[in-house]
């Protein structure tokens with residue numbers, strides 16, 4: 001029997017022998033054994049910036065254009081790629097991007113009214129840092145829930161970062177999330193010079209942030225690739241700048257690209273000084289939400305290890321919604337198998353799988 005279509009990848013495509021003779025044509029060099037490996041830092045108008053020989057003395061940024069043979073496969077920040085041609089990284093050189101390595105994780109942006117297609121926005125992230133403000137702008141649980149679902153679905157560890165705790169106590173907001181497996185960091189500004197870190201937002205506004213939250217984030221991010229997601233005005237760029245020392249789009253010089261301004265709306269990978277190798281923050285300007293269209297309730301359930309065994313007694317095709325008559329999760333939780341917080345955990349799970357149905361989620365499924 002033939003292989004299912006979903007199982008196909010590029011290696012499944014057989015290239016027909018060249019009928020016109022034995023002389024190899026340049027475009028028929030599929031192996032590219034001479035390709036060097038790079039990490040995509042950003043994408044801007046068809047130009048891909050990759051970091052090559054990361055952490056070595058020869059480390060350099062290489063600008064590349066995609067090879068025709070990649071067809072329309074997207075290349076996004078966080079991707080590991082193969083580069084050929086001039087990979088010296090010297091000014092005015094252009095390499096050719098010929099290969100995309102398999103991805104460990106994928107974050108997709110949801111389709112919306114202006115763009116009907118779901119798009120991959122970041123590859124190979126380990127962590128999703130969801131930034132919301134305690135107030136100004138008001139936090140929306142619908143947005144947090146959608147981001148959590150996207151993270152669990154992609155197999156990425158979520159972190160909830162609540163900013164502006166000096167404006168409002170976030171305890172009420174956080175009560176919704178205490179029974180989920182996620183790290184929570186609460187950040188606030190402080191007037192105290194000794195315990196504060198001065199940072200600027202993308203627009204140049206300055207705030208002095210309490211050092212302890214930044215240290216906690218630094219610790220959580222160390223050695224990981226973290227995507228930072230948040231609505232405009234929540235203090236995301238202030239946080240990212242405090243952590244990276246970068247001043248994106250304010251005319252300051254970017255920590256990695258060395259470019260003065262990065263105004264593209266593509267995600268951008270930034271380094272944290274004094275962090276272990278492999279530590280990256282991927283900032284996502286203009287990306288406010290991730291896609292949920294393809295989410296499967298069972299995949300989200302994999303993020304709830306204490307509930308998962310309960311699904312073994314579910315009828316076929318059970319969606320695990322509260323309205324499912326025979327959902328095994330109810331009996332599992334009632335028997336105490338999911339622990340003391342089983343009922344709250346089940347309620348949280350059900351809220352997440354219903355997240356795309358809520359009004360506020362629809363409203364937030366947009367890009368700026």
Ligand SMILES: Nc1nc2c(ncn2[C@@H]2O[C@H](COP(=O)(O)OP(=O)(O)OP(=O)(O)O)[C@@H](O)[C@H]2O)c(=O)[nH]1
Nearest residue numbers: 164188189201202205207232233234235236237238
């Ligand atoms: N009170 C208070 N204000 C803060 C805090 N963090 C940031 N701000 C201020 O909030 C405003 C918005 O911060 P930004 O960092 O620009 O927010 P952003 O999420 O990056 O927004 P965009 O740049 O529009 O994407 C700025 O005036 C900051 O100085 C905080 O912890 N407390």
